[in-house]
Amino acid sequence: MIFDGADLSHQALAERLSSDEAHVFRECDLTEADLWGAPLAGARFESCVLEGADLRKADLDGAVFTGGGGMRIRFADADLIDARFTDVDLSSAQFGGALLTDASFAGCRMIGAMLTGSRGTGFTLSRCNLTLANLGGCSLRGETIEGVRFDDADLSGCDFTEATLVDCRLRGTRLLSTKFAKADLRGADLGEPDDTKLRAFSGAIITQSQAAAILAARGITVL
Template sequence: MTEPVEDEVFRNEDWYAEEITARSYTRCSFSEIDLTESITRGAVFTDCSFGNVRFNASKHTDSAFTGCTFKRCNLFDAEFEGCKLVGTTFTECELRPMRVLGGDWSFAGLLGADLRGTSFQGVRMREADLTGANCVDAVFVDVDLSGGQLRGSKFARSDLRGSDLTAFDPFNVELAGAIIGAEQAAMIAMALGLEVR
């Protein structure tokens, strides 16, 4: 890990295809930065803010963005593998078609996010805020969504196999056409007050 960077402001910089490996940033502000096709490996961003940053086609492996805020950022075709985004919030961001494999996104704030066609696999998303999120045609396979805030969210035609759906209220979440397993179906039926025999 290189010498940590703290309380710095980065603005209007071109970091196109930059490789950020084992660097640490704390309470830093990134504004109007081009990180298109950038790569992070083992990088740590703590309590940082990203505004109008382009992450298009970027790839992030074993990196951490904890307690960070993303506002009006573009993550088109971005990939996160084994990353930690605990407590990080996304506001007015372009997140399609983002792909997430593994990692911890617990307490992440995705209020009203457009997640249509995105993919989350094997991700821990405990108590994530997906209130009003549009997850139509998305993949949430083997995802821990326990304790999540899901009121008004749409999961129509999404793949939810293997995921923890205990926080799903069928009366407040749109699930038409969603793909689930037999055990999940029994749980949803019980939530509807049905008796499964």
């Protein structure tokens, strides 16, 4: 079923959608739309307004979101295996309980997004703004993460073991019990190194200049 430029705002849509066909939404207004539990495996959302849309418990396995988006989209407990988000506004989106195995986020605005409590074996991030986001307990083990801002984000309990961070920022980031063992942080802005960060960075790979900056912050001059 194809929806092209349709105003679907504030509508209950789940019962109108069949699991036997792929669904395409092009430039649709889905503001506050009710898609709770909807069969949307393989669906495509192209430049759609999704402000406040309810996608809780929806089957979004392999779904593709390109452009558009909006504040406070609800993905709690949804199946997002292999879902792809490209250049989507996911500010303050709710992903608690969502299954994110092999999902990918590229070029997304994810300020204040809540991914803590999400499930799965890992997802990918590139060129995303995760300022003030909460990723508590998420696994990014072994992933290559490029161009991501984690400023003032909560990464407590996250697993970055053997991950590679390239052109990423960790300024003001909360890193309580975060794991960076064997992670390559040479391409990251580590921000101000407090004691919690230093414990989190135990076992990580950093540059000599990064190490010198850490020591300098503690009043030790490296010559």
